[in-house]
């Protein structure tokens with residue numbers, strides 16, 4: 460049976476087409492059919508068979524953005540205890556708004572490194588809710604005394620919460636670490652997340668410590684790798700970064716206190732850095748949430764990021780969005796501000812865009828998807844802008860500048876109208 464695809468072909472013409480990797484194309488055009496891109500190039504080189512398709516015209520066209528480090532936990536406070544005590548219906552309802560906000564801001568894909576990403580992805584994929592493609596780790600693996608431990612809650616109570624779906628997981632020793640990976644896979648993880656070091660803000664959690672031992676890290680990576688999953692390592696302390704890379708973790712999150720030896724090792728092993736300047740800067744600028752530790756390490760983080768960019772470490776963009784509150788000046792839908800931080804760290808706007816588009820899928824390792832590039836055969840995820848981010852990267856930080864959003868070939872946002880729920 461012959462399938463007529465010609466009628467399903469759509470065309471977008473752009474004054475400037477930014478492919479995600481490589482040079483921008485002036486007077487570019489893109490053809491897509493349902494969920495896939497079928498042609499990208501100069502308008503003058505458009506094959507005859509596509510010339511009859513009447514185009515949508517946009518000033519700037521580029522791939523949909525990737526945020527490779529978010530949380531969809533529905534928590535209004537900067538506290539793991541809040542994540543564990545917020546009712547999941549409340550969390551889900553808060554997150555419903557946030558996924559719409561991210562898609563509205565041009566983020567067509569997010570890697571969700573612990574919380575309710577799997578559940579939200581189900582609802583989005585069913586078509587109930589507009590939102591990005593979500594690739595979730597389900598939980599964060601932590602030692603019993605480590606970053607994922609909630610100190611205000613007795614351990615037996617915490618375990619009951621974990622068994623009831625709170626997105627944390629505590630494991631100690633090689634066997635429990637292997638079990639931890641398998642539990643996440645069973646729940647639908649597309650990536651494995653572990654806490655190699657302590658965190659910045661938690662009382663009793665040492666930011667300078669390496670928490671999992673080398674043997675535990677190796678066991679987690681081995682189990683994940685055999686199941687074709689990449690391991691993402693939350694790391695602040697330099698020694699934890701070194702241990703995580705040596706164990707085979709392929710993305711380093713935060714890297715707040717990174718030093719030259721770890722930068723060198725990241726370059727040698729082509730490990731991806733997701734610096735999450737957003738959360739560290741935000742924490743340092745918010746006296747009311749009194750995260751004094753952020754202020755102390757904020758400068759070091761900025762300096763480490765700059766050095767990593769200069770040394771040629773491969774970077775993907777990630778913000779660590781995690782707070783649901785209207786009172787705060789930084790939140791879901793402002794994910795694009797992270798590209799400004801990338802430029803402040805020494806990237807050109809074109810490099811920052813590559814980090815936020817073409818480099819995104821690499822954060823999923825063997826589960827990488829054909830996304831983040833305007834290229835034949837890739838997913839039809841792209842955004843139209845009325846201003847050029849190569850001239851001013853800051854425009855990507857404001858959803859108002861994202862006038863069109865297509866995800867999977869479907870137009871979700873048009874003419875700058877914010878995406879609603881009931882379309």
Ligand SMILES: [Zn+2]
Pocket residue numbers: 528529530572779
């Ligand atoms: Zn995080």
